[in-house]
Amino acid sequence: MNAVNPRRWQALIVLAAAQFMVIMDTSIIGVALPDMQRDLGFSQGNLQWVFNAYVIAFGGLLLLGGRLSDLFGARRVFTIGWIILIAGSVVAAAAGNAWVEIVGRGVQGVGGALIAPASMTLLMMLFGHNPRELGKAMALYGAAAPAGGTAGVFLGGVITEYLSWPWVFIVYVPIGLATLAAVPALLPAVQGKRGSVDVLGAIAVTAGIALAVYAIVRAPEQGWSSATTLLELAGAVALLILFLVIQRMVREPLMPLGIWRTPGLATSNLAMALLGAAWIPMWYFLNLYLQQVLGYGAFPSGAALLPMTIAIMIFMIGITAKLLGRFGAKPLIAGGLLVLAAGVAGLSLVRPDGAFISDVLPASLIAAVGMSLAYIPAMMSAMSGARPKESGLASGIVNTTYQVGSALGLAVMTAIATSQGAAELGNLPRLTDGFQGAFIGAGAVAAIGALLTLLLMRKPKQAAQANAQPEVTQV
Numbered sequence: 001m002n003a004v005n006p007r008r009w010q011a012l013i014v015l016a017a018a019q020f021m022v023i024m025d026t027s028i029i030g031v032a033l034p035d036m037q038r039d040l041g042f043s044q045g046n047l048q049w050v051f052n053a054y055v056i057a058f059g060g061l062l063l064l065g066g067r068l069s070d071l072f073g074a075r076r077v078f079t080i081g082w083i084i085l086i087a088g089s090v091v092a093a094a095a096g097n098a099w100v101e102i103v104g105r106g107v108q109g110v111g112g113a114l115i116a117p118a119s120m121t122l123l124m125m126l127f128g129h130n131p132r133e134l135g136k137a138m139a140l141y142g143a144a145a146p147a148g149g150t151a152g153v154f155l156g157g158v159i160t161e162y163l164s165w166p167w168v169f170i171v172y173v174p175i176g177l178a179t180l181a182a183v184p185a186l187l188p189a190v191q192g193k194r195g196s197v198d199v200l201g202a203i204a205v206t207a208g209i210a211l212a213v214y215a216i217v218r219a220p221e222q223g224w225s226s227a228t229t230l231l232e233l234a235g236a237v238a239l240l241i242l243f244l245v246i247q248r249m250v251r252e253p254l255m256p257l258g259i260w261r262t263p264g265l266a267t268s269n270l271a272m273a274l275l276g277a278a279w280i281p282m283w284y285f286l287n288l289y290l291q292q293v294l295g296y297g298a299f300p301s302g303a304a305l306l307p308m309t310i311a312i313m314i315f316m317i318g319i320t321a322k323l324l325g326r327f328g329a330k331p332l333i334a335g336g337l338l339v340l341a342a343g344v345a346g347l348s349l350v351r352p353d354g355a356f357i358s359d360v361l362p363a364s365l366i367a368a369v370g371m372s373l374a375y376i377p378a379m380m381s382a383m384s385g386a387r388p389k390e391s392g393l394a395s396g397i398v399n400t401t402y403q404v405g406s407a408l409g410l411a412v413m414t415a416i417a418t419s420q421g422a423a424e425l426g427n428l429p430r431l432t433d434g435f436q437g438a439f440i441g442a443g444a445v446a447a448i449g450a451l452l453t454l455l456l457m458r459k460p461k462q463a464a465q466a467n468a469q470p471e472v473t474q475v
Helices: 008-027 033-040 046-072 074-094 098-127 131-162 172-186 199-222 227-249 257-261 265-293 298-318 320-327 329-347 356-384 388-419 428-456 462-467
Strands: none
Touching: 008 046, 008 074, 008 098, 008 131, 008 172, 033 046, 033 098, 033 265, 046 074, 046 098, 046 199, 046 265, 046 388, 074 098, 074 172, 098 131, 098 388, 131 298, 199 227, 199 388, 227 257, 257 265, 257 388, 265 298, 265 329, 265 356, 265 388, 265 428, 298 320, 298 356, 320 329, 320 356, 329 356, 329 428, 356 388, 388 428
């Protein structure tokens, strides 16, 4: 773009609002889950698909979304993404059974996978002319993620309590339409470029992730050593191997495998995967504990999670960046994962007759501090070694890794919880035993992540960290 866009700051509001909504879509449904379970007939084990359908589609298609944005123009892909997100929201709101709800959530995830990378491309075009402005714009854009996570928790409680759960999806329709109306006037038209789309690669990686999650979810019922489970897991591995083969064979792959030679990328992605595998199950089962064991309604449950989400926003925006500049990424990632493990371990002590002040609040705040310390440094570490032309790809990979880790981690912890009694609704001691098992598993994952970070991660160059600009897409 040759000239400076005079409406770039107004355009940033649209892009930050899109980031806000995409992240809010992962948190707003948490408080509504028990109501959706009752109305749509989800089993306790299958309820996670309300979350995972979105995450698998979003994470599995992020790289494809970035490629489409390059080929067809970011503004066009951004617009199409919003249209798809609105359509998925309508389907999810109107769902009369579990399968329709899962389809609607998956369609929402497809829309989010187009919106997120297109937003980053547009932001770079609007502010790339001035490094100081770009840094300020990135900070505001990045802050929209924790803000969306916080607002989603609270709004989900308010909407579910005083309206009904379909409204957590209906709210996206007017906001989406207003965003689409603002696009022509505020967002720059971006010329696409010639190239091909690796459709087979996108199908293989997304199907492989989905099949792995499906196999893990069904394993407690089918048996971990049953032929069905083993075949499903083998199929998932085969699909993921096929994805890697396709990436080596096609001329313009979604993920050029040479990117993995970037210093720090592999270990940072491992840390992000384990962070997602610990944090998201903790958040998911804490929602269920508050409502199904402590008996909280939707609004009190959302309010109970606010201290944790506000702590995340405060630490990420005001504290973590300063600590990163002083200590570097490795100590913060390892320390953050260790603090997260301690917080989740505290939640594993929840009781059937527990109380929010003693059983939930202290441990959840400790976990929030751990998440805040680890997330941004892991993103920065993954980005720091990439060449400028590969920064978008590195950002897409690390965000995809976090989403995949979240989905697989939630599937494993749900299997653990189910095996320990979490399917026995109404039996509070057994239900609590199941949730305790999930918290113990999530804490163990975080502790393993801290240990692997200490053992495998090299100390990144601080100068490279300072120059890296990550795209924050999930909290």
